[in-house]
Amino acid sequence: MSYDDEDGYGYSVVGSFPKDFGYGPDDTDSDAVGIVPTENKPRILLMGLRRSGKSSIQKVVFHKMSPNETLFLESTNKIVKDDISNSSFVQFQIWDFPGQIDFFDPTFDSEMIFGGTGALIFVIDAQDDYMEALAKLHMTVTRAYKVNPDIKFEVFIHKVDGLSDDHKIETQRDIHQRANDDLADAGLENLHLSFYLTSIYDHSIFEAFSKVVQKLIPQLPILENLLNILISNSGIEKAFLFDVVSKIYIATDSSPVDMQSYELCCDMLDVVIDISCIYGMGEDPEANPFDKESSSLIKLNNATVLYLREVNKYLALVCILREDSFEKQGIIDYNFHCFRQAIQEVFEVRTKATTQQHGAAAMNSTAMLQDSMQSNGISERPH
Numbered sequence: 001m002s003y004d005d006e007d008g009y010g011y012s013v014v015g016s017f018p019k020d021f022g023y024g025p026d027d028t029d030s031d032a033v034g035i036v037p038t039e040n041k042p043r044i045l046l047m048g049l050r051r052s053g054k055s056s057i058q059k060v061v062f063h064k065m066s067p068n069e070t071l072f073l074e075s076t077n078k079i080v081k082d083d084i085s086n087s088s089f090v091q092f093q094i095w096d097f098p099g100q101i102d103f104f105d106p107t108f109d110s111e112m113i114f115g116g117t118g119a120l121i122f123v124i125d126a127q128d129d130y131m132e133a134l135a136k137l138h139m140t141v142t143r144a145y146k147v148n149p150d151i152k153f154e155v156f157i158h159k160v161d162g163l164s165d166d167h168k169i170e171t172q173r174d175i176h177q178r179a180n181d182d183l184a185d186a187g188l189e190n191l192h193l194s195f196y197l198t199s200i201y202d203h204s205i206f207e208a209f210s211k212v213v214q215k216l217i218p219q220l221p222i223l224e225n226l227l228n229i230l231i232s233n234s235g236i237e238k239a240f241l242f243d244v245v246s247k248i249y250i251a252t253d254s255s256p257v258d259m260q261s262y263e264l265c266c267d268m269l270d271v272v273i274d275i276s277c278i279y280g281m282g283e284d285p286e287a288n289p290f291d292k293e294s295s296s297l298i299k300l301n302n303a304t305v306l307y308l309r310e311v312n313k314y315l316a317l318v319c320i321l322r323e324d325s326f327e328k329q330g331i332i333d334y335n336f337h338c339f340r341q342a343i344q345e346v347f348e349v350r351t352k353a354t355t356q357q358h359g360a361a362a363m364n365s366t367a368m369l370q371d372s373m374q375s376n377g378i379s380e381r382p383h
Contacts, residue, residue: 046094064245110147134182155175157196214250295307
């Protein structure tokens with residue numbers, strides 16, 4: 001499926017995917033403290049005070065709920081387990097905790113909860129008095145750090161859409177300072193907190209979750225290297241490897257991420273999936289509308305080209321490049337073919353090889369991509 005727009009058509013509705021295009025139903029567990037994971041997958045814990053926006057974040061990012069619909073969500077009163085199992089790179093569980101959970105309750109098993117956790121996201125409502133939230137943050141991370149010092153601690157300073165730019169910066173600075181001072185007073189200077197300004201009404205929540213998920217992907221350096229090789233040999237300015245359902249980018253090249261560029265790529269993904277679901281289903285109603293034939297080209301009115309190609313059933317490569325660099329589309333498509341082969345080899349490494357073999361086999365994938373692009377002058381950048 002190809003979509004071309006000479007006038008830079010935009011599509012900015014957050015969470016606009018069709019409702020039946022997703023991860024599958026929620027998996028909830030009625031036992032608030034006795035959850036046992038069904039598979040050994042990395043866990044992401046969503047914690048924070050009541051009404052801070054935890055459930056809304058989960059629903060918007062992973063279940064395509066419209067931000068306005070989240071106004072009608074009931075307060076979470078039990079741990080909700082959500083199994084995200086899309087691709088070989090995006091496999092984890094999200095546990096949404098009720099805000100009133102008591103870590104000192106004898107039924108709360110800290111070893112089990114925190115022991116298998118990859119990342120802990122603590123959500124703070126930036127529009128509310130956050131002193132109580134900071135106290136709960138300190139208690140949460142210190143308890144979790146004692147059980148599992150390898151957890152990645154992430155702080156979402158949430159609901160910033162209602163704040164001015166100056167107020168956002170001041171709020172982030174104040175929360176950052178107070179949280180780190182509390183850790184220093186407790187002798188936990190080695191405990192690192194990452195802070196993000198987020199809102200479900202724009203793409204900030206997707207970018208923040210992208211950064212969190214990337215920390216749980218052991219192949220991230222290999223993916224970044226593959227993307228660097230691709231863009232350097234194809235005249236591409238920026239490339240994102242997207243999970244097509246959530247709009248999380250699981251990898252990008254080493255150049256800095258510009259928020260406007262990321263939003264453009266997210267909007268393009270929305271357009272492609274929406275049009276595919278309407279016109280690309282074919283005769284089989286059960287078929288996945290996003291398949292190996294899926295691609296899109298959008299020409300903006302500022303001589304910039306957005307180019308999307310399907311990598312596999314769950315991943316898409318979205319590139320930004322100048323219009324004159326796209327004149328040699330054949331070279332770009334050949335380099336993309338090599339990139340897709342290398343990605344497939346990385347998948348096979350993860351599923352078949354042992355931990356000791358990961359590095360060598362993944363390096364073979366990178367070398368194969370480099371050699372393929374350089375053979376017969378293919379690596380020459382288009383002008």
